[in-house]
Amino acid sequence: MxxxxxxxxxxxxxxxxxxxxxxxxxxxxxxxxxxxxxxxxxxxxxxxxxxxxxxxxxxRQTHAIALIVPEDTNRFFGDPFFAAIVAGITGKLGGSDYLLNLLIASDDPGDKMTSFVRNGGVDGALIVSHHTSDAFIDRIADAVPVVYGGRPVRRRETDYVVDVDNVAGAENATRRLIDIGRTRIATVSGTPTMVSSIDRMQGFRRALADAGLRPFAEEAGDYSEASGADAMRRILAGGAPDAVFVASDLMARGALTALRSAGLRVPEDVALVGFDDSSVAVSTDPQLTTMRQPMYRQGEAMAGVLLARLAGEDPANTTILPTELVVRASA
The missing domain is CATH 1.10.260.40 (lambda repressor-like DNA-binding domains)
Structure with a gap:
């Protein structure tokens, strides 16, 4: 050579x-x-x-951007949500001079990740899937320009956020179950330490209240398939609902497995609605009715806002993307 x-x-x-x-x-x-x-x-x-x-x-620039995911590797590589987000980010960065560094950690022992960022390892950071316990991300946000995918738990006026309308999405998903005549409606929510989970629970409760209904049951998962199955089994221990809104497609697939193991049919006995419209939604039998969130567009928008900040521009602090109900066979 x-x-x-x-x-x-x-x-x-x-x-x-x-x-x-x-x-x-x-x-x-x-x-x-x-x-x-x-x-x-x-x-x-x-x-x-x-x-x-x-x-x-x-x-004094690295021309590198960090994608920081405060999760373990099993969650990151097992959930199609992250693949779509990364695809959107890399699609947007493809026309720029910036490289993407992926940093995955459910915590930051010894501040290894934080020190890398704060010591000039990257010019800016994108942060997704953050929890109330992730205090280290505040130290990162103090050091470099940051854009959050999803509203942070402790949002500051100067934070930049790209999110979907989780409240409206969950409300519309639950309303779908009400509109097809279901009245004993349960939910499997996401991780309680995440704002997306809190917002989706709020939308679920709001739809029921507007219809004069009370939740049949509420159980939390952690957005994994196994947690969806476990939460569904806990719900069934108190009786069978006639519908369930599940806060992610991956958990909905787990819930579907638990329902079948209990001898219940979907949608005849229990209607099921998920959230994401990921590849999981069309891998189940029956295929999932779900609330589509534009995950690729969210990654693309996050990268776009950060590139604008790094170029000295003044983008909007908040970008909210719409959700859309996709009706399939499960409800």
Whole structure:
């Protein structure tokens, strides 16, 4: 393999100084059109690739963004939600000069992750799936520009958030069950330490109250399939509902397994509605009626807001994306 061309070789081929090449590479406008054309031609001819480390030292920028996920690896790799979010983020970053660093940790013992960010490892951070106990993310937000995917538990006026309307989504999902004539409606909520779970519970209760109904049962999971099955079994121990709103498709698949094990049919005996419209929703039999949240668009929007902040722009502090009911066979 031939050695990589140097900036000095580009300067020699273009007939300009090294500093002129550096200005072109770094996007400076303080270069004449003739010099710009000559440098670009030399870069193409020599297949020159700028040294990112050197550029970082010169600009004090890493051109890297962290995606911070305060979860364990089983949750991250087992939930299609995260794959869609990452796809949206990388899709948006593809047209930029930024690389994505993935940092997964359910906590931050010794502040290893926090120190990496605070010591200049990245220029900014995206944070998703955060809990009330994740105090370390506040220290990260104090060090670099941050955009949250989902409203943080302790939101500050200066925080930037991209979220979906979880209250309205859960309300509409529950209303679907009411509209098809179900009255003994239970819910399997998400992790109680997350704002999305709290909001979806609020939407569930609001829909029932508006219809003059009371919750048949309320049990919490942790957004995993196994927790959905466990929560459904706890509900069934107190009697059978005729409908269940489950706060994620993955938990809904677990709930479906528990219902079948108890000899109950979906939707004949128990109607079931999930949340996400992930690939899980079409993998079940029957396929899940669910509330679609635009996960790819959420990742894309998060990255867009952070890129705008890093460019010195002033994007909106809050971006709320709509949800949409997708009716399939389970309800």
């Amino acid at each position: 031939s050695p990589r061309a140097t900036i000095e070789e580009v300067a020699s081929a273009a007939g300009v100084s090294r500093s002129t090449v550096s200005r072109v590479v770094n996007g400076s406008t303080a270069v004449s059109p003739e010099a710009l054309a000559a440098v670009r031609a030399a870069i193409d001819e020599l297949s020159y690739v700028p040294n990112r480390a050197a550029r970082s030292l010169a600009s």
